[in-house]
Amino acid sequence: MNIIKKLSPNKYNGRNGWKPDMIVCHITEGSYEGAISWLTNPASKASAHFVVAKDGRITQLVELTDGSWCNGTSTDPNSKVYYGKSTLKTVRERKTNANYYTVSIEHEGIWAQSKGKLTDAQLAATIELIKYIRSEVKRIYGIEIPIDREHIVGHYQINPVTKPNCPGSEFQFDAIIAALKGENPTVQQPESKPTLYRVQVGAYSIRANADAQAAKLKSKGYDTYIVIAGGLYKVQVGAYSQKANAEAMANRLKGDGFNCFITTEAGTPAGNATITNPVPILKVGAKVKVKNTATKYSTGQTIPNWVKGNTYTVQQIGDGKVLLKEIVSWVNTSDVEVVG
Incomplete structure (x- = not known):
């Protein structure tokens, strides 16, 4: 705060x-x-x-x-x-x-x-x-x-x-x-949705080519997903609420020899043929778990033990912190894990 x-x-x-x-x-x-x-x-x-x-x-x-x-x-x-x-x-x-x-x-x-x-x-x-x-x-x-x-x-x-x-x-x-009191107040979700920055590695008119690229990425340790937008199968790696995080992923991909670019374009999921364990996205509405190693809220107060290990809903995203709906408290992003 x-x-x-x-x-x-x-x-x-x-x-x-x-x-x-x-x-x-x-x-x-x-x-x-x-x-x-x-x-x-x-x-x-x-x-x-x-x-x-x-x-x-x-x-x-x-x-x-x-x-x-x-x-x-x-x-x-x-x-x-x-x-x-x-x-x-x-x-x-x-x-x-x-x-x-x-x-x-x-x-x-x-x-x-x-x-x-x-x-x-x-x-x-x-x-x-x-x-x-x-x-x-x-x-x-x-x-x-x-x-x-x-x-x-x-x-x-x-x-x-x-x-x-x-x-x-x-x-x-x-x-x-x-x-x-640590109870569950009635707080409405913000109507506006944050911009998500997606790292795209290729766009293909043939699904098999997109599958092949996804398999190549998977062999390098990347979790990928394929969407259809504009009639093309697009291979993406992650979606990030902060552009800097997307840029970091893009630099990592380029270091492994992949051509990629950052886009804010969404798309319709194209199925799960070669996609396993898609990257969890930190966004408004996401479910996150407060890590057991967390010690302080972003405002400086001590996080009680009953908060740790439990799952909460992201209501708002700030600079390096998230507001958790159920406890109406700001927690550092490094102290939460996206679970859904």
């Missing part, structure tokens, strides 16, 4: 003796860049600890050891933001400014359009961010932020009078809680 830092002057220095044990989710009512610009502007007199974009980018504006100006409460019973109006028992009992003991996350969006529903990338980023926040709070303060709806909350629970729709009725609190 990559967190960009652009610190805001709008903050409390420290937390007035309190320790953060509550995470408050918000919606920006504007763009990611606009929110960052406004929350770092002294004239706004507002800030948040983090802002999460629709595409999953994250910017930190306030250190976790300082209080942000995002969901303050008043001790004045006549105020609309009086702590006694909160629907949370903890807020009412503490009788102080909620900014002292909360961590605030703003999410790019417009309530009228989404009712707070996060994009898949935004939801995944938020789950990873909350894991990071809980880990850092444990490291700095020695306390665990509980995984429940009394401690992972919406702004509307802090200030129901002034912020009744923040972050919105469609905000995926249940999916976030489930993912943090």
Whole structure:
């Protein structure tokens, strides 16, 4: 997880003796860049600890050891933001400014359009961010932020009078809680499919010639498959989500004396006459197993033993990492094995 830092002057220095044990989710009512610009502007007199974009980018504006100006409460019973109006028992009992003991996350969006529903990338980023926040709070303060709806909350629970729709009725609190507990949240598969780079070794009008080339490749230790596209039988070796991996395979083939080129063209499988054990493809929707030798998620947290050796679905592919749907966590590609 990559967190960009652009610190805001709008903050409390420290937390007035309190320790953060509550995470408050918000919606920006504007763009990611606009929110960052406004929350770092002294004239706004507002800030948040983090802002999460629709595409999953994250910017930190306030250190976790300082209080942000995002969901303050008043001790004045006549105020609309009086702590006694909160629907949370903890807020009412503490009788102080909620900014002292909360961590605030703003999410790019417009309530009228989404009712707070996060994009898949935004939801995944938020789950990873909350894991990071809980880990850092444990490291700095020695306390665990509980995984429940009394401690992972919406702004509307802090200030129901002034912020009744923040972050919105469609905000995926249940999916976030489930993912943090290691359960299976409801997260939709991205609709877009990644480009796959295929290494092609010849195209033939006669199937027997394609079979002969495939047999030659197999004798050199390559797994191959044959597809039909444009009326030709095309012999291919692998399909890769990253072009660099396809180029590495092409260089290996050229070193063994094969002429080849890289294409993004797919085709219809032409049967399995000379093809055995086709190359498993790392792509969205693929099934992967987390290796028993894996130690850390790509975000730095320790991978628990119950995750290792199990099979998961690839939901998203990043730079050297994959997002696994069932546990909503980023794992380094070197720590997973494609099994189907």
